Amino acid sequence: MGQYAPIWDHTAAIEVTKDWNGIDQVLLRNSQGASLRVSLQGGQVTSWRNDRGEELLFNSSKSIFKSPKATRGGISVCFPQYGNGGSLEQLGFARNKIWTIEDDPPSLYSYDPQGKSFIDLLLKPSEDDLKFWPHGFEFRLRVSLASDGSLSLISRVRNINGKQFSFSFAYHTYFSVSDISEIRIEGLETLDYLDNLCQKERFTEQGDAITFESEIDRVYVSSPNRIAVLDHERKRTYLIRKEGLPDTVVWNPWDKKSKAMADFGDEEYKQMLCVDGAAIEKPITLKPGEEWTGRVELVVVPSSFCDL
Numbered sequence: 001m002g003q004y005a006p007i008w009d010h011t012a013a014i015e016v017t018k019d020w021n022g023i024d025q026v027l028l029r030n031s032q033g034a035s036l037r038v039s040l041q042g043g044q045v046t047s048w049r050n051d052r053g054e055e056l057l058f059n060s061s062k063s064i065f066k067s068p069k070a071t072r073g074g075i076s077v078c079f080p081q082y083g084n085g086g087s088l089e090q091l092g093f094a095r096n097k098i099w100t101i102e103d104d105p106p107s108l109y110s111y112d113p114q115g116k117s118f119i120d121l122l123l124k125p126s127e128d129d130l131k132f133w134p135h136g137f138e139f140r141l142r143v144s145l146a147s148d149g150s151l152s153l154i155s156r157v158r159n160i161n162g163k164q165f166s167f168s169f170a171y172h173t174y175f176s177v178s179d180i181s182e183i184r185i186e187g188l189e190t191l192d193y194l195d196n197l198c199q200k201e202r203f204t205e206q207g208d209a210i211t212f213e214s215e216i217d218r219v220y221v222s223s224p225n226r227i228a229v230l231d232h233e234r235k236r237t238y239l240i241r242k243e244g245l246p247d248t249v250v251w252n253p254w255d256k257k258s259k260a261m262a263d264f265g266d267e268e269y270k271q272m273l274c275v276d277g278a279a280i281e282k283p284i285t286l287k288p289g290e291e292w293t294g295r296v297e298l299v300v301v302p303s304s305f306c307d308l
């Protein structure tokens, strides 16, 4: 295993290979042996491993690996729609498109690349996309792996249209957990949420942490920028730090009775939990020439070090 290198040559830590559909996927590694893999199919992060090689993201064993759809698991970028309330496919088209690698993107304000390996991806609408969503945009996604193994995603959406447009957004993140009934989420207590299981009715969270004993599908609105997912059995806590993303989606389908999900095993709900940094309640509006940035950083710490 490599030594800690304060200045990590990120280009040396990147490998591009083909997946089984012949689509490029990028493997990022850090000097400690952690890794992450991102596919040009959807810009989806399909794997994130710590320095012991343990997978931190859930991927369904029944995922249908057939382009052009996002697979069930990992982290997918939901844009320009979240949910199935709009005219587009559920969770938007960005995750079902082929992205390109951008070698020299416009520089990122306040980004410190030291010790990180990263890749820049770009999505522009095709003529076909413009028929369904007639707004010119450039979507830049930087996926980074830091020397401590943390993962960050930075999205930049620029309006290159003559008119303003609005969109909603989420990093749809399937965490791998030991057993959903043992998991707690801290940081969302006392907040209002829109309950997707009750036609988006608004409720206020009453518990002092979120725990799971049945299906949950909620959008916590105006949530804090730091949230913790505690997995006692694995003695591991996921810290979610977000910026530019006011909401947090929490979803576990439980025994999937309410949904027909062919790409999901009967018992797999026990090993997954989606917690998504998002902008849903109030869509983002961009005037011509404006750019929006939404960032999330995922850090894993031993449970005893959890500090929001």
Ligand SMILES: O=P(O)(O)OC[C@H]1O[C@@H](O)[C@H](O)[C@@H](O)[C@@H]1O
Pocket: 072, 073, 091, 172, 196, 217, 218, 249, 250, 251, 259, 274, 276
């Ligand atoms: O099947 P996907 O695209 O991974 O998304 C599944 C779910 O994602 C959740 O975040 C939504 O709130 C659910 O309503 C939805 O069904």
